[in-house]
Amino acid sequence: xxxxxxxxxxxxxxxxxxxxxxxxxxxxxxxxxxxxxxxxxxxxxxxxxxx
Numbered sequence: 001x002x003x004x005x006x007x008x009x010x011x012x013x014x015x016x017x018x019x020x021x022x023x024x025x026x027x028x029x030x031x032x033x034x035x036x037x038x039x040x041x042x043x044x045x046x047x048x049x050x051x
Contacts, residue, residue: 005024007025008023009029009038010026013026016030018037018039020036020040021036021037021040023037
């Protein structure tokens, strides 16, 4: 049984791979339109704060 990969940015379960750098990231750190992680997009975090 393979281990669940974790987001390289926050530690949540990773559900996507960045098309540029190959980092495994969660949906909060992935731009679906561009297919890249938030680091490659410009370092901005995408909706990661919970209130």
